[in-house]
Amino acid sequence: MRFLLVEDNAELAASVAARLKLDGHAVDSAATLDEAEACLGVAGYDLILLDMMLPDGDGRDFLARHRKASRETPVIVMTARSAVTDRIDALDTGADDYVTKPFDFAELEARCRAVLRRRGGGAQTLRTYGDLTFDPLAATLAVGEERRELRSREVRLFELFLNAPERILSKEHLCDRLFSFSEPVSDNAIEVYVGRLRKKLAGSRARIETVRGLGYRLTGG
Amino acid sequence: MLLQLLLLAACLSVGLYAAVRLGADRASEATFDAVLGAAAGSLAEEVRVAEGGITVDLPPATFSMLSAMGEERIFYRVDVDGAPVTGYADLPLPEQLPTALAPSFYDANYRDTDVRIAAILRSIRIDGRAAPLLVLLAETRQGQGAIAARLGNRAAVLGLAIFLAAIPFSLYFARSFLSPIDRLAEAVGRRGARDLRPLRHPAPSELQPFVTALNSFIARLRGTLSQTETFLAEAAHHIRTPLTVMRNEAELALRQSGEEETRARLRGLIRAADESARSASQLLDHATVLYRAEQADWAEMDLAKLVRDLVERFRPAAEMRDISVRLEVRGTLPTRADPVLVEAALRNIIDNAVKYSAPDGLVEVMAEAVAGEARVTVMDRGRGLAGVVDQGLKRRFRRGANVSDVPGSGLGLTIVEEAAQAMGGSFAIGPREGGGTCAVFSLPLL
Ligand SMILES: Nc1ncnc2c1ncn2[C@@H]1O[C@H](COP(=O)(O)OP(=O)(O)O)[C@@H](O)[C@H]1O
Ligand SMILES: [Mg+2]
Numbered sequence: 001m002r003f004l005l006v007e008d009n010a011e012l013a014a015s016v017a018a019r020l021k022l023d024g025h026a027v028d029s030a031a032t033l034d035e036a037e038a039c040l041g042v043a044g045y046d047l048i049l050l051d052m053m054l055p056d057g058d059g060r061d062f063l064a065r066h067r068k069a070s071r072e073t074p075v076i077v078m079t080a081r082s083a084v085t086d087r088i089d090a091l092d093t094g095a096d097d098y099v100t101k102p103f104d105f106a107e108l109e110a111r112c113r114a115v116l117r118r119r120g121g122g123a124q125t126l127r128t129y130g131d132l133t134f135d136p137l138a139a140t141l142a143v144g145e146e147r148r149e150l151r152s153r154e155v156r157l158f159e160l161f162l163n164a165p166e167r168i169l170s171k172e173h174l175c176d177r178l179f180s181f182s183e184p185v186s187d188n189a190i191e192v193y194v195g196r197l198r199k200k201l202a203g204s205r206a207r208i209e210t211v212r213g214l215g216y217r218l219t220g221g
Numbered sequence: 222m223l224l225q226l227l228l229l230a231a232c233l234s235v236g237l238y239a240a241v242r243l244g245a246d247r248a249s250e251a252t253f254d255a256v257l258g259a260a261a262g263s264l265a266e267e268v269r270v271a272e273g274g275i276t277v278d279l280p281p282a283t284f285s286m287l288s289a290m291g292e293e294r295i296f297y298r299v300d301v302d303g304a305p306v307t308g309y310a311d312l313p314l315p316e317q318l319p320t321a322l323a324p325s326f327y328d329a330n331y332r333d334t335d336v337r338i339a340a341i342l343r344s345i346r347i348d349g350r351a352a353p354l355l356v357l358l359a360e361t362r363q364g365q366g367a368i369a370a371r372l373g374n375r376a377a378v379l380g381l382a383i384f385l386a387a388i389p390f391s392l393y394f395a396r397s398f399l400s401p402i403d404r405l406a407e408a409v410g411r412r413g414a415r416d417l418r419p420l421r422h423p424a425p426s427e428l429q430p431f432v433t434a435l436n437s438f439i440a441r442l443r444g445t446l447s448q449t450e451t452f453l454a455e456a457a458h459h460i461r462t463p464l465t466v467m468r469n470e471a472e473l474a475l476r477q478s479g480e481e482e483t484r485a486r487l488r489g490l491i492r493a494a495d496e497s498a499r500s501a502s503q504l505l506d507h508a509t510v511l512y513r514a515e516q517a518d519w520a521e522m523d524l525a526k527l528v529r530d531l532v533e534r535f536r537p538a539a540e541m542r543d544i545s546v547r548l549e550v551r552g553t554l555p556t557r558a559d560p561v562l563v564e565a566a567l568r569n570i571i572d573n574a575v576k577y578s579a580p581d582g583l584v585e586v587m588a589e590a591v592a593g594e595a596r597v598t599v600m601d602r603g604r605g606l607a608g609v610v611d612q613g614l615k616r617r618f619r620r621g622a623n624v625s626d627v628p629g630s631g632l633g634l635t636i637v638e639e640a641a642q643a644m645g646g647s648f649a650i651g652p653r654e655g656g657g658t659c660a661v662f663s664l665p666l667l
Contacts (some may be wrong), residue, residue: 053458102464107538181491182496
């Protein structure tokens with residue numbers, strides 16, 4: 001996905017951008033509302049991540065203008081202020097969703113998906129692997145003609161494999177991506193989810209292999 | 222105020238009546254006396270000495286003058302040399318004889334009626350010498366009484382009219398004097414609790430010191446409150462921004478590090494950052510709730526819509542743990558409340574339900590109108606409250622013994638309870654039949 005990140009704190013912007021790029025997203029950064037407008041003038045984005053307090057104005061003003069110009073790009077607001085008040089304000093002015101800093105990137109992605117799903121985006125996000133068609137927005141996996149519903153964690157797990165096909169992913173790595181860090185996770189938790197995913201893959205040439213002592217690998221594409 | 226004014230008007234009316242009555246009596250008496258005296262004078266002119274005694278020609282002009290005063294009867298008596306010579310000899314004499322210059326007047330009772338008598342002393346020539354001539358002219362007094370009564374009645378009518386006229390005037394004056402105060406009070410009362418603009422209402426100069434004092438109080442209050450609000454916002458910003466950078470950097474490092482020992486440390490770091498952020502959030506939310514509860518800034522809102530929106534926002538977070546949120550809400554639930562407080566409360570309830578549920582769990586949220594209340598019920602099939610229901614969970618920083626390794630600050634239910642109480646609602650949490658927890662948050666329906 002292509003993100004426009006509007007955030008004036010340079011350190012914070014750099015770390016958010018780096019983190020998003022790590023997951024394979026394209027990110028343009030704007031430190032002011034003016035810069036943001038300039039970016040929107042030349043490129044199209046799937047999503048705008050908007051800080052509320054910016055040096056040349058309020059995020060609310062940007063939202064109001066954005067809606068008035070009836071631009072379609074969904075906006076997710078990143079708030080750092082008095083939690084509740086800011087959230088309500090942001091939604092009132094037409095943001096699609098909000099996250100409170102600091103946010104979990106997995107949750108941010110889940111929210112992006114939810115927003116895009118609500119906006120009815122979709123077809124272009126379809127991904128194929130061998131005889132599989134994966135729709136992360138609709139959370140479905142089609143084997144040939146047969147469509148299977150995935151739960152959120154299955155979607156995220158399959159996405160991890162799909163981003164690195166034929167590569168061995170360690171259990172720890174998968175755990176870190178699949179579970180929140182404050183959540184108690186048992187050693188075999190990841191096995192449970194890999195097991196579920198394998199069931200959803202049944203009948204396909206693609207499969208998830210266990211590489212003893214190292215982790216798992218998606219093959220058969 | 223109005224009563225005093227009316228009382229004053231009544232006193233003035235009565236006073237006016239009394240004064241007019243007295244004046245009328247005096248005036249009519251003086252008029253009568255003047256006419257009577259003049260008549261007596263002209264009668265005295267008509268006394269003639271003739272053959273065989275004294276004669277009096279009653280002058281018709283005199284009597285027409287007298288009868289003009291009303292249906293009065295006239296009596297006269299003429300004395301020469303101190304002895305009655307003609308007229309009614311029994312007409313009472315004055316106590317003191319009048320002087321030659323001025324007639325004297327007196328009241329008497331003659332033949333069972335009140336009469337007014339004018340006595341005039343002249344001299345008359347009889348047989349070549351001057352003899353004293355006393356002329357008495359009496360007239361009954363009904364006419365004078367009638368006139369005085371008429372005048373008095375008029376005075377009474379006038380007094381009453383003035384009194385009646387005074388009522389609307391009093392009302393008007395009372396109102397025009399009181400209305401600036403009333404308007405001020407209304408202007409202050411009509412304001413929302415958060416409306417802390419200075420009062421710019423036109424006020425009479427007498428009220429100016431009061432308005433000035435009120436405005437300086439408002440200004441001080443506004444200063445304090447905006448400091449609180451700004452402080453909360455700034456505090457949140459200053460805590461969250463560096464935490465975000467820290468968490469992001471740690472996550473990046475975790476992704477790039479292959480060394481398990483370092484990775485474990487980084488996970489610990491992220492956990493700590495998350496925990497700080499959560500505690501800061503809860504503390505700031507708590508402060509916000511206390512501050513807003515104080516402000517009592519209620520507005521009409523639809524609880525059903527808020528619940529719908531809130532659950533929609535919550536879903537992605539719940540789905541991170543494959544927990545589904547089922548929402549059951551129909552129609553609208555109009556209430557008067559502070560949406561910020563309601564959101565804070567419901568968010569904490571739903572957050573608990575998700576947090577204390579096992580992965581793949583189901584959280585059910587229902588919003589409905591029950592017995593005059595807008596009621597939101599949140600149910601989960603999580604670990605439940607076994608053994609902790611009576612642990613005073615709504616108290617500050619109080620966590621149950623059932624939490625094991627679920628992170629938290631113990632402020633959630635405190636926030637919910639405070640929000641509910643501030644808005645005249647209620648909150649209860651208890652075990653759910655068949656396992657899990659059931660929390661009920663209610664607000665009065667509009
Ligand atoms: N849905 C729930 N299921 C089980 N226990 C709960 C639930 N909600 C609240 N509790 C108990 O109430 C305590 C107080 O809740 P709260 O004030 O939100 O603090 P915490 O930060 O621990 O969640 C919790 O520590 C927990 O013991
Ligand atoms: Mg809680």
